[in-house]
Amino acid sequence: MRVAKDLVAAAATPMVLGILGEGESYGYAILRRINELSGGELDWTEGLLYPLLHRLERLGYAESSWQSVSGERRRKYYRITNKGLAELAEQRRQWDTVVDALKEIWLGPGDFRPLTAIPLGGQA
Amino acid sequence: MTAPHGQDEMEAQFAQWRQYVQCRRELQQSDAEELEDHLRGSVDELIAVGLRADEAFLVAVKRMGSLDDLSREFAREHSERLWKQLVLTGETDSPVAATRSRRDLVAMVLCGAGAAASIKLPELFGMGFEEDADRFYATNFSLFALPWLAAFLAWRRRARPALIGVLLALFALGVVAANVYPLAADSQSVVLTAIHLPIALWFVVGLAYVADDLRSSRRRMDFIRFTGEWFVYFVLIALGGGVLIAFMFGTFEAIGISPDVFISQWLLPCGFLAAVVVAGWLVEAKQGVVENIAPVLTRLFTPLFTAVLLAFLVAFGWTSAGIDVEREALILFNLLLVVVLGLLLYSISARDPLAPPGLFDKLQFALVVSALVIDVLVLLEITGRITEYGTTPNKAAALGENVILLANLAWSAWLVLGFVRRRTPFGALERWQTGYLPVYAAWAWIVVLVFPPLFSYL
Secondary structure: OOOOHHHHHHHHHHHHHHHHHHOOEEHHHHHHHHHHHHOOOOOOOHHHHHHHHHHHHHHOOEEEEEEEOOOOOEEEEEEEOHHHHHHHHHHHHHHHHHHHHHHHHHHOOOOOOOHHHOOOOOOO | OOOHHHHHHHHHHHHHHHHHHHOOOOOOHHHHHHHHHHHHHHHHHHHHOOOOHHHHHHHHHHHHOOHHHHHHHHHHHOHHHHOOOOOOOOOOOOHHHHHHHHHHHHHHHHHHHHHHHHOOHHHHOOOOOOOOOHHHHHHHHHHHHHHHHHHHHHHHOOOOHHHHHHHHHHHHHHHHHHHOOOOOOOOHHHHHHHHHHHHHHHHHHHHHHOOOOOOOHHHHHHHHHHHHHHHHHHHHHHHHHHHHHHHHHHHHHHOOOOOHHHHHHHHHHHHHHHHHHHHHHHHHHHEOOEOOOHHHHHHHHHHHHHHHHHHHHHHHHHHOOOOOOOHHHHHHHHHHHHHHHHHHHHHHHHOOOOOOOOHHHHHHHHHHHHHHHHHHHHHHHHHHHHHHHOOOHHHHHHHHHHHHHHHHHHHHHHHHHHHHOOOOOHHHHHHHHHHHHHHHHHHHHHHHHOHHHHOOOO
8 A cells, every 4th residue: 555645745744843853864864764664655756755854844844954964974853843843833733633624534433343354455 | 665775766867867867057956955845756656666776766757747838937937047146145055155256245344444544654753635646656556456356266265375475575565666766756667667566466356366376378368357357346246336326415415415535535535445356245145046147238339340440441451641640549559459459359268169161259359459450550650759759757658558559459450360261279368368468468577667767757
């Protein structure tokens, strides 16, 4: 199963902000972390990640610094700012609303039908 | 884990990849570094799970996806990068270039300030603008501006002392030409000197421009490009200055202060002279950053001018009336030749010398030929007049210029024809134009130096 591109894009900002909320990180590590979290189901590309990081930096949600790692290599680390934390909280509130609503529809109030009752595989 | 040999090979691959990335305008140096770090992280991980170095590199690059997609995504976030910006100081990627551009800026400010200050210098010696010094300023104004521009260029190119000596000598010669002859303020020669001295001195600036290689055709062509761009920038700065003056005048008038004197005595002359240097610096600084505009204007106007000239010839043949050759008419037709020459020069300057002849070259041939035909008609008329009434400095100068331009365009037409028929290479036309530059300079100096005594200071 691959998550649709639009959904990946919509979830991108809270996901990256959330990961940065765990601590300072850099591009490759963030991508690894997303892979890990989604069990490889989320199809993230570099073309999505780096422009997004730059946008977060421009909006003031994150700040970056170059740090040198082994030898001459330099790495750009991103750190979440207070503004970014506020944005993360706001995004979380919105996503909670969406997720709660979806759960409400799919599971029903007090209905504990297992998820598999919904045909997931499309028209097989 | 990897052998040193494999390591070297991989570094070479990284270097190659870096080069590809740096070709993308959307990706800056820092992006390239960030992406490279990503790539290296990916490669390290793949090697750790057992791939060989070269395999790991291939897989990692493949995973990153095509650079096209990547740069498109970057462009969406950084759309401003698609517009090349002319940064005035620093902020470029390499620190060396940044210091250089900062030093250029300082030198430009010094030269510009020098030019602005020097025009006010004669006032200390009783040569104010109010006093009757029209003749002095008319013949000398270029001597206040162009030496500073030449100084800036010579400094930038680290000109040899010998060349600096030549430049100084030529500017000194200009001072002599402008001030030694006893010319009346209303004499024709004053006007001629006022027009021709700047031209002569501009070629001295050219000497400073091509400092490193005087004989090189390529460098001379660069000077032609420089001239065109300088002119465009100068006009733009002048337009901006006009707006500034308009607002200054309006706002100060509104509170009852008349800024007339300040504007005409200080802002206008000083700004004008400083703009000469600033425009030169802008062309130098933006070289390769912004596309040249002069060739674009050329492309736009060559067809239009060709149409107008052909229409004129048709109308001339139709009405069969003679050309009314007054002095103004002669100057007008001279200017026409200058414009046609300019159109030719700037399309040459922007053309790929190896490209085969196309429709535009044929159009250019039509333009040059129609200008030539018109000029021959005018010239016939003029020589008749001169043999009838005798000559004056104005007529002689105008006639001389006409002949010089005619000779240039006639041979150019021949070369363009040869090129269109694939007989002569394009380089011949380029070399002809660049080799002809000293002729203009020589003629300007002759008018400035020889004409006044020749026509007994008329």
